[in-house]
Amino acid sequence: MYKHISSLQNPVIKRLLQLQEKSRARKKEGVFIVEGVREIQLAIKGGFRLKELYFAEELFPEIKVKDLVKDQEHPEITSLSAEVYNKIAYRGSTEGLLAVVITKDLGLQKLELLDKNLLILVAEAPEKPGNIGALLRTADAAKVDAILISNPKTDIFNPNIIRSSVGCVFTTKIATGTTSEIIEFLHHKKVAIYAAALQASKIYSEIDLTTSSAIVVGTEATGLSKEWLENSTQNIIIPMQGEIDSMNVSVAAGILIFEAKRQRQFK
Template identity: 75%
Template sequence: MFKKISSTANPAIKRLLQLQEKSRARKKEGVFVVEGQREIEMALKGGYEIPEVFIVEDLISEEKLERIFRRRKMPQITALTAEVYEKIAYRGSTEGIIAIIKTRDTGLKQLELPQKNLLILVAEAPEKPGNIGALLRTADAAGVDVVLIANPRTDIFNPNIIRSSVGCVFTNRIATGTTGEIIEFLQRNKIEIYAAALQASKNYSEIDYTGSCAIIVGTEATGLSREWVENSSQNIIIPMQGHIDSMNVSVAAGILIFEAKRQRGFQ
């Protein structure tokens, strides 16, 4: 028998809403909120700890919970009425399950690089959760080794990022830092830096990406900061044939990353 909540005025629901809406609340408690069975299963595969889960019993049975958490510690389960769940759910079509998950340290110091020929994606100051989510999906699809976020404008555990990434927050090796910290990190690890910038650039298809390298992308509005342009091994550009001189950051990243993967034989 699960504890049950039937009112949105319940303190547990107010806390859940705070965690969804406020980065400060997530940082203070060291937890974040994930909605949906697929995303929760991906978090579990990624080794994240889940202390609490909220469900609608008509949609998520005890047997389904046991399948989701098979061979893992069962979290504290709270049952919600459908009306309460609808008030806190982000999605129009509900799946009936929301989890509170413990955050991880995303600092560069905790990052362990795999011992192989590295392909790294760096995004500087991405602001829109949808763009960050799309970048993470692209990185997952290409099997990128590491995703680094320079000068992040929002925390990586923002529910909108988790939703737009369809759980790829949990499938990528992610770290954050300042632009200066990440440049120093890449140079110290002898990783070539290829910055997508207009200044002194070569066509991206003329570059050899078969060695350990990082592809750096900035925002569509402002591009990359001078630090990247001045510290890159080579600035690269995607030639435009239309009337604009930039494209969506996730689209640009996809073009560059998959060219690198093509050169590597998609290994």
């Protein structure tokens, strides 16, 4: 029999709301919130460990809970009334399942990669959760070896990122670091750096992307920093035929990454 919570004033519920809303609270505890069946399944498949699991039995039967956590190290399981669950549910359409998941170290030193023919997506200082989620979906769709976030402005385990990535935050290797650290990492791995930039650029389709390559994109507002441009193997550009000279960062990343996949015959 699981513990049951039916009061909105329960301290556990107040804590869960803090974890949903406050990056500081997540970092202090070393955990984050994942909501939804598919997202929790992807987190488990991605090697993340559930610390706690909350379910509304009216929406998600107890028998399914047992099946979901059968291979986990005994997470604490609590049932909630529908009213309480709807209070803490972040998404509008809910499935009655929410987990507190233990954070992983996203430092470059923890990133394990093969040393041949790598394809890496790098995003410098992305801030909008929707854009970060879309970048993660692109990385998953193209099955890149890793996505690296330099100078991150937003907590990668922000609920908005998990939601907008539809769980792809768990399906691709992710690491964060400063621009200098990531450049040093790429040089050490002998990965060519192709920076999406307007200056001194070649059209992206004219570049050989079949060897170990990192596609680097910046923000729509400011582009890439000088440090990336100075360390780029070659700047690349997507020709624009309209009135503006930039496009959404996730769209640009998708075009460039899938050109690399096309050249590699989608291997």
